[in-house]
Every structure is written in structure tokens, then in C-alpha cells.
Amino acid sequence: MKSINVKEFIDTFSSDESYTSAEQLKNVMDILNDVRQNKDQALLDYTSRFDGQELDEIKVPLSYLKESYEQLDEDIKKALVTAKERIEAYEKSIKYEDRNLGEFTYVYRPLERVGIYVPGGTALYPSSVLMTVIPAQVAGVKEIHVTTPTFERNNITFATLYLLGVENVYTVGGAQAVAALAYGTETIPKVDKIAGPGNAYVAIAKRLVYGDVGIDSIAGPSEILLYVDESSDVDAVVYDVFAQAEHDPNARTFLLSESEAFIQKVEQRMEELIEDQPRKEIIKHSVANNHYPIVDTRENLIKVSNYIAAEHVSVQHEEEDAIVDAIDYAGAIFKGKTTCEAIGDYVAGPSHVLPTDRTARFSHGLNVNDFMTSHSIISLTNETYQSIVGDAAIIADREGLFAHKASLLVRKED
Amino acid sequence: MKSINVKEFIDTFSSDESYTSAEQLKNVMDILNDVRQNKDQALLDYTSRFDGQELDEIKVPLSYLKESYEQLDEDIKKALVTAKERIEAYEKSIKYEDRNLGEFTYVYRPLERVGIYVPGGTALYPSSVLMTVIPAQVAGVKEIHVTTPTFERNNITFATLYLLGVENVYTVGGAQAVAALAYGTETIPKVDKIAGPGNAYVAIAKRLVYGDVGIDSIAGPSEILLYVDESSDVDAVVYDVFAQAEHDPNARTFLLSESEAFIQKVEQRMEELIEDQPRKEIIKHSVANNHYPIVDTRENLIKVSNYIAAEHVSVQHEEEDAIVDAIDYAGAIFKGKTTCEAIGDYVAGPSHVLPTDRTARFSHGLNVNDFMTSHSIISLTNETYQSIVGDAAIIADREGLFAHKASLLVRKED
Incomplete structure (x- = not known):
């Protein structure tokens, strides 16, 4: 296993920015x-x-x-x-x-x-x-x-x-x-x-x-970022990695910890368990090319978490509240050792259609509100209108839009 | 003036669907x-x-x-x-x-x-x-x-x-x-x-x-839909039409009423006032090509309003509440005779960056929430997890995702 630190990671990591021909x-x-x-x-x-x-x-x-x-x-x-x-x-x-x-x-x-x-x-x-x-x-x-x-x-x-x-x-x-x-x-x-x-x-x-x-958003390969510590269950973390890796050889798995020793335990256990996986060929391919163990300080790991803005973020850590709170950008966050990502894929509740490949930095998972549209209805009192119409007319005049100005002033009281 | 009815309108109106080459x-x-x-x-x-x-x-x-x-x-x-x-x-x-x-x-x-x-x-x-x-x-x-x-x-x-x-x-x-x-x-x-x-x-x-x-959304020429009745102020309505028309020769103005007589009054007054407009060349061009007076029943006018889903909708009508309530799709709605569209362009409050060309049927005006992203944090109790993990594992199994199933079952209590 070769774990990397945050600086090394950000320098070498490239996301799949489209080079559509x-x-x-x-x-x-x-x-x-x-x-x-x-x-x-x-x-x-x-x-x-x-x-x-x-x-x-x-x-x-x-x-x-x-x-x-x-x-x-x-x-x-x-x-x-x-x-x-x-x-x-x-x-x-x-x-x-x-x-x-x-x-x-x-x-x-x-x-x-x-x-x-x-x-x-x-x-x-x-x-x-x-x-x-x-x-x-x-x-x-x-x-x-x-x-x-x-x-x-x-x-x-x-x-x-x-x-x-x-x-x-x-x-x-x-x-x-x-x-x-x-x-x-x-x-x-x-x-x-x-x-x-x-x-x-x-x-x-x-x-x-x-x-x-x-x-809605444009979907890329699936990914998970796991933030774990010595209190996490090794086998559970290993299966979380495999569950993401088995989707696709391009699926990405980020394994973050402040503890090098724990990461080593997980990596070693991955090697032991991988051979028994029914989808081991896909998992091996994905882990070989797209698995990133990262060891660094809390501050740096939060920074990289917000940089990656992973589709799925799973925080299995004694201080999970503080970590979850500091992660601003994610498709969805699974908090605690029990609420694994796979439960969200099927039955937890929120849609599993989530932003991938750093797009959680500007977009969110599909939900009911994406199937609604909205608008404001503006209905000013006459008092409000009269108090602001003069300022509006000045801006209209400066923009050279004289019919705008006329439509404002025709409603102005002397 | 030639006013048209809803059926005629929908048959002949074509929006600017992109034919990007x-x-x-x-x-x-x-x-x-x-x-x-x-x-x-x-x-x-x-x-x-x-x-x-x-x-x-x-x-x-x-x-x-x-x-x-x-x-x-x-x-x-x-x-x-x-x-x-x-x-x-x-x-x-x-x-x-x-x-x-x-x-x-x-x-x-x-x-x-x-x-x-x-x-x-x-x-x-x-x-x-x-x-x-x-x-x-x-x-x-x-x-x-x-x-x-x-x-x-x-x-x-x-x-x-x-x-x-x-x-x-x-x-x-x-x-x-x-x-x-x-x-x-x-x-x-x-x-x-x-x-x-x-x-x-x-x-x-x-x-x-x-x-x-x-x-954010992709902007097209500006447009207004005015829904007016005999109680509306003729000059005010005329200036509302001109204010939109002066933006651009492609700006569109839809003038809807259940009263043919009122529409005729507006059209006649437009002819009288147009020559005094500082931007009369643009206004004339826009009105000649993209002004649509439509006379029909309430039911049909609501239908056409929702079909057009205009960037700006101005309802100046004795029964404004009922009409505003029935219009589902609009960039923004200006309700009443005082709250003209131009006040919204400058000082009312909501952003004037609004969806055009029927896109209000699926998108909304720019606002603070478009500059935020969001995610769910999922943290199930162990009781909830144990009550649903079996069902999740069955679906994972049916989808052939066996590491998903393993990551679910490793957390299951016997």
C-alpha cells in the first residue's frame, strides 16, 4: 500500500473534465x-x-x-x-x-x-x-x-x-x-x-x-469518500470500498484517515477479502486504478474532502459530528458506522441519483424539488410603490430605457 | 388590429427552439x-x-x-x-x-x-x-x-x-x-x-x-404577457407593451383579454403614442413582428398563459387573484395595476434575471438559492437500520451487486 498526503493528492489528481470532441x-x-x-x-x-x-x-x-x-x-x-x-x-x-x-x-x-x-x-x-x-x-x-x-x-x-x-x-x-x-x-x-x-x-x-x-445533472462514474478512524470496523470499511468499486472499473474510492496504521489494516484486509468477491475482476481493476488512500491531518483531510466533493461521503469516526459539519460539498453524507452507503442506494430515503466528479460543488442530488418550478408574485402596496418609483425611474433613465420610465411614471402620484 | 384566439395562436406560434448548427x-x-x-x-x-x-x-x-x-x-x-x-x-x-x-x-x-x-x-x-x-x-x-x-x-x-x-x-x-x-x-x-x-x-x-x-439558465429575448380587462388603465397598459418592446426587435409582447373592445382601445392608443417614443424604431419593429393580441375565454387564456410561460406576466384585472392563482408557469408575476413590470426591473426586489422563451415551464428566476448547493446527511438509528437492512439486501442481490449486499449484512445483527 502507498498512502498519499493531501498536497500530493491535489497536485496529481485530475477529475474527468469533459474533453468532448x-x-x-x-x-x-x-x-x-x-x-x-x-x-x-x-x-x-x-x-x-x-x-x-x-x-x-x-x-x-x-x-x-x-x-x-x-x-x-x-x-x-x-x-x-x-x-x-x-x-x-x-x-x-x-x-x-x-x-x-x-x-x-x-x-x-x-x-x-x-x-x-x-x-x-x-x-x-x-x-x-x-x-x-x-x-x-x-x-x-x-x-x-x-x-x-x-x-x-x-x-x-x-x-x-x-x-x-x-x-x-x-x-x-x-x-x-x-x-x-x-x-x-x-x-x-x-x-x-x-x-x-x-x-x-x-x-x-x-x-x-x-x-x-x-x-437534471450529468452523471459520471460512481465514487465514495470514506473518512475513518481507529474506532471503525475494518471489515465494514473494506466492504464499503468494494461496494463502490464493483460498480465499474472507473468507480473511485477515497479512503481518508488521520491514522496511517488504520489505513494499513484496511488495505491488508482488502487483499485478504478481494478473492472471495463475486465481482472481483471489476473490483480489482477499479482498486488498482482508482483507489486513493490518503493520510493527513484533520484540517488537510477536510480540505481534500471539499475539493473532491464526492458523490457519497461516509464518516465512520468518533468525532463524526465535527467532521460532517466541516464537509461543505458532497452528494450525500452517511454519518456513523451503521448508516453505510449501500443502505442509501436502496431504502434509506434520499435519491441515490447524486452529483459525481466534483459537481457536488455546484449541484445537488435529484429530489422532489427538481420536478417543480417556482416563481415570485409581486404585489406592492401603493405606498411602497410611490416611495420607490422615483429611484426606479432614475435608473431607467440612466439605462436609456425611456418607455420603462414612462410606464413607471404613468403610475406615479403627484 | 387583428386579434387572434387561443387555438389559432398555439397552431401558429413557434418558440425559438435551438437549431444550433x-x-x-x-x-x-x-x-x-x-x-x-x-x-x-x-x-x-x-x-x-x-x-x-x-x-x-x-x-x-x-x-x-x-x-x-x-x-x-x-x-x-x-x-x-x-x-x-x-x-x-x-x-x-x-x-x-x-x-x-x-x-x-x-x-x-x-x-x-x-x-x-x-x-x-x-x-x-x-x-x-x-x-x-x-x-x-x-x-x-x-x-x-x-x-x-x-x-x-x-x-x-x-x-x-x-x-x-x-x-x-x-x-x-x-x-x-x-x-x-x-x-x-x-x-x-x-x-x-x-x-x-x-x-x-x-x-x-x-x-x-x-x-x-x-x-444558470440560458437567456433569450425579453417578453411580457399582459392579462387585462376593462378596468385596466389604457395608457399604463400601452407603456407596459412599449417598455418590453423597446428592449430589442425580438422582444415579444402578448396582450390577453376576455374583452375584444378593450384590446381595441389599447391597440388604438398604441398607434397614437408610438410616435413620441424615443426608442420608437425598435418599438415599431418589435410590435410589427412580435406583438400578439389574443382575445378568448378565461379558460383558454389561462391555457395559453401556461403554454407561453412568459418571462414577465402582468395581471391587471378585477379578478386578479383567481387569474394569478391559475397561472402555473411564469418567470415572475406582477399582480395589480400599480405593480408594473418595470418596477421589478429595478427596485422591487426579486432578480430580473428570469427564464424566457417558455423555459419557465421547467426553470425559475435567478435567486440566492442558485448560489448555494445542498446535500442530505443520513444517520439512521440502529433500530431503523435493522428493520430495513433485509429488504435492502434483497434488492442488492437482485441487482447482482454482491459487495453492496456484503456491506449491508456485515452491519446486520442476528
Whole structure:
């Protein structure tokens, strides 16, 4: 094991700042324009070309969703219901309410129509369905449209959508799915906002349609930052590292401690346990390239934590309150030795769709409030208006906007 | 005058959905990459090429800001202070506070470093400085960096920045300014988020850097939707139309009423007053191409209001409460005959940086909370953990994520 200190880390660490090529942009632009022009036919063509699927229809029949759900075992049905109920309760608890501020009211309204992108492919993640659809439902969104490149007639993604009562599901993925949601086709209506993680092409497409529709954040590889001390449980910490590493060879794990000795214990135990892991190939790859043990002082470790702004931060430490309080930037923080990150992936409550790759420095995890929009209602008393209209007219005059000034003064009392 | 009804309107109205060309994207990408590579030198080159300015230095000396302020007349100084105080008070009143929810805490933190783009060119708008910088200051942002293509030694933009205590000001504009803020140069540090309106190249650049930094919304031409009835003051309504139309030949004005007769009165009075307007050429152009009088039933007018989701909505109507309540999507709503839109441009309180071109259907006006980020802190009791860990493990197992399952079960009590 080679642990590094903070200075060394910041000097050598580079995050995945996008170097999207002009060619990639052009390819995605071409797909977007093709779907805008040729609509459903373009979706069928791309699905044939990229996914090797000849679709009869783009929309999934409700009977497939229902059958998928009915085929689930009772234990997974019960687990999904537990997750659903806890996620709903959490989102309700953080939902913004209108504020009456006298001459101002600040109001929130659910979006009318939302598109959710659910990744498909070889692995299916029912938890991602729960963590994106439920916040939209709690917001009160009128229509939810889900696209997913999932082509089996019965599968757990469809089952989970059925459990949530979602009926508008389309078997399309990639940039073409984003284009369909952004601009509409004969089958898929134009939505107001698109949320949910996807691959690199989905990310570029979301960036390019932003402004025509809203988007949530752009997702990168998963990551965890563990802040641990001698009181932490070695095996628990090791499994927390493995749980993140098993997602993807690019998943990143940061292991921070003020104790070199403890870090050494964890690293040694990792070597012992790694061979028994069912996903050991991915874990080994990820740990070899993207595992960062960092030993330094409290002050420096806090600094690096805020620099990284990790998607998941887990603080397992005797002084957890002070540490959690000092970490300003994180996707979500898991406090204490019991509340591990994996419980948050499934059932704790807050959405597991979280900002990655240092974007927690400016963005937050998906939640109910991202599916609402808001505006202020301004209604000044005549007394207030008369007391400030003169100043407003002076600024209008200085900006050379004379009709602004006239519209102010026509309401001024002598 | 030709007034139209809602069905006719929706069939014929097209919003400015972006048809950015691949060539424009490539040009902006080239600027972004050039600034990433050549930093300050690239900024100097582009400023020479696009703005015809040979800069000695990119950063504005504090003495220029101070001199600019000192040269202001007392009446405009006083007006700017009135605006500053009211904007600050409003932003404080809507700032989010941390929420303690038992096993969850939802916390807000100010961004560390923010870039504000202030448009320059022929006209300078001190109000835009107030409406972008103050929300960031109230949020508690540690460093604010302002770029503006403004090359006069003394000007009202610099004066207003001085009034607000902003010291980091750079005379750079366009896509190159966005690149500098997103990636950093020798003089301009990389920021966490970029806010503020700019031209089409600024908009494309913001879209392309999104993900590497945060951005606020992408600005289009200004617009107002007036909902009026026979009780409204004809001249006041006419000046409200002119105030919006004078911004720009592309500014849009929607005049909605259930009364054809009243609309006719307004249109007739517009013709009488238009010749006296100092900015009549712009107003005429804008009214000829982008003025939409619409007469229909209440139900249909509400429908079209929510369809347009106008940047500014002004309701001057005997039943203003019912109408304001039914409008779900708007940048901001000005309620009543006294609270005209122009008072909001300068001194009412809420920022005048508002979503345009139907984007209020998914986004909101700039405010203090856009300069904060947030995260949840999850800390379950052992009792809660033990009651749900079994369900979490079942989902992990079904998703094939076995280290997730192990990290859950290592904390399970028998």
C-alpha cells in the first residue's frame, strides 16, 4: 500500500473534465436533428442500428408491465414496497411549500410533463427506477414518460414501473431517446424536463437539448469518500470500498484517515477479502486504478474532502459530528458506522441519483424539488410603490430605457 | 388590429427552439479549447479580434472601479442604494435554511467561487449587476469574479460593482470569458458556477461547459404577457407593451383579454403614442413582428398563459387573484395595476434575471438559492437500520451487486 498526503493528492489528481470532441458533438447533433425530422421512424432505425432490435412498437404494452410485476417473487415485491414507502416519505418531508412574504409570494408548481431515462443493457437496476420516478410523483408531475433500452418482454425494470403506476414506457435508449423526449415524435410527447443517468452519448445529448427542455445533472462514474478512524470496523470499511468499486472499473474510492496504521489494516484486509468477491475482476481493476488512500491531518483531510466533493461521503469516526459539519460539498453524507452507503442506494430515503466528479460543488442530488418550478408574485402596496418609483425611474433613465420610465411614471402620484 | 384566439395562436406560434448548427458548436468548442490551452494569451487575442481592444491587462484596477463610482451623480447613487437594499432584503427572505428531519438533515452551503457574466457593448445596465451579484452575496459565496466586455475606463457597470464591493473584475466577454471562468487562466481562476445573461455565443459556451461548472439558465429575448380587462388603465397598459418592446426587435409582447373592445382601445392608443417614443424604431419593429393580441375565454387564456410561460406576466384585472392563482408557469408575476413590470426591473426586489422563451415551464428566476448547493446527511438509528437492512439486501442481490449486499449484512445483527 502507498498512502498519499493531501498536497500530493491535489497536485496529481485530475477529475474527468469533459474533453468532448467536435466529432462526438456532431454525431449527437445529427441524431438529434434526425429524430426531430423523422420522429418515430428515426427511433426505429437507431434502435435497429445501435441496439440490434427490430421493434414492432416503441411503446411497451401495459400487459408486459403487469406480467413483469406478477412474475416477481414475494420477497423482492415486499422489498420494493419498503423502498417505495421510505423514498416517498422522505421526498414529502423535503418538498418546498409556498411562502407568503407580504408584498411577495414565492410559489412552487409541479412540472407538467417529465421524461425519465432509465439505463438498460445487461444489468437492470430497479432501485434507479424508484429513485427517479418517485421524486417526480411526489412533486405532483402530471405525466411521466420513461424511456429505457430494455427489450426483454418481462423484466424487473418494467415490474418496478408497474408497481409505481407508470404507464408511458418506451423501449428506446441513447441520444435518440433524449431527442424524442426533448422534441417529441408521433409516439413520445415532448416533455418539459429530462432526468436520469445514461451513457456518454446520453450525457452529450442532454447538454445539447438543455434550454429547449430542462435536464437534471450529468452523471459520471460512481465514487465514495470514506473518512475513518481507529474506532471503525475494518471489515465494514473494506466492504464499503468494494461496494463502490464493483460498480465499474472507473468507480473511485477515497479512503481518508488521520491514522496511517488504520489505513494499513484496511488495505491488508482488502487483499485478504478481494478473492472471495463475486465481482472481483471489476473490483480489482477499479482498486488498482482508482483507489486513493490518503493520510493527513484533520484540517488537510477536510480540505481534500471539499475539493473532491464526492458523490457519497461516509464518516465512520468518533468525532463524526465535527467532521460532517466541516464537509461543505458532497452528494450525500452517511454519518456513523451503521448508516453505510449501500443502505442509501436502496431504502434509506434520499435519491441515490447524486452529483459525481466534483459537481457536488455546484449541484445537488435529484429530489422532489427538481420536478417543480417556482416563481415570485409581486404585489406592492401603493405606498411602497410611490416611495420607490422615483429611484426606479432614475435608473431607467440612466439605462436609456425611456418607455420603462414612462410606464413607471404613468403610475406615479403627484 | 387583428386579434387572434387561443387555438389559432398555439397552431401558429413557434418558440425559438435551438437549431444550433454543428459549425457554431465547433467554433465555440475551438474557442473553449484554445482558452484552456493558451489561457490569458488566448483571451488577449480574442479580445483584440472580436472586440477590437488591445488590453494591457485583463483585470480592472480597483482605482478604475472607485473612480467610476465617485463620478456618479448623487441621485443615481441614491437610486442604486435603494435598489441594493431592497434586493438584499428580498433575497434574505427567500434563502433556504437547513432542515433537521430526525434521521435526515438537509443542509445548504454557499458556493465557494462564482463567475458572473455582465453584458457590455453599447448599452450598460447597472441593474443587471445588482440583480446577479447581490443574490450571490446574500448566499455567502466566498469569491465573486465578474467578466464584462466593457472597455471604457470609467462607466456605470464598474461603479455599480464598486458599490457592491466586488473587486475581481475582468474586461473579457463572449465565449472566451465563459471558457476562462470554466477552466481558469493565469489571471482568472476557475469558478464553480457561471451566471448571468449574454449573447448567442455565450449561451452556446455555457451549454458546452455545463458539467465542468454549473450554469444558470440560458437567456433569450425579453417578453411580457399582459392579462387585462376593462378596468385596466389604457395608457399604463400601452407603456407596459412599449417598455418590453423597446428592449430589442425580438422582444415579444402578448396582450390577453376576455374583452375584444378593450384590446381595441389599447391597440388604438398604441398607434397614437408610438410616435413620441424615443426608442420608437425598435418599438415599431418589435410590435410589427412580435406583438400578439389574443382575445378568448378565461379558460383558454389561462391555457395559453401556461403554454407561453412568459418571462414577465402582468395581471391587471378585477379578478386578479383567481387569474394569478391559475397561472402555473411564469418567470415572475406582477399582480395589480400599480405593480408594473418595470418596477421589478429595478427596485422591487426579486432578480430580473428570469427564464424566457417558455423555459419557465421547467426553470425559475435567478435567486440566492442558485448560489448555494445542498446535500442530505443520513444517520439512521440502529433500530431503523435493522428493520430495513433485509429488504435492502434483497434488492442488492437482485441487482447482482454482491459487495453492496456484503456491506449491508456485515452491519446486520442476528
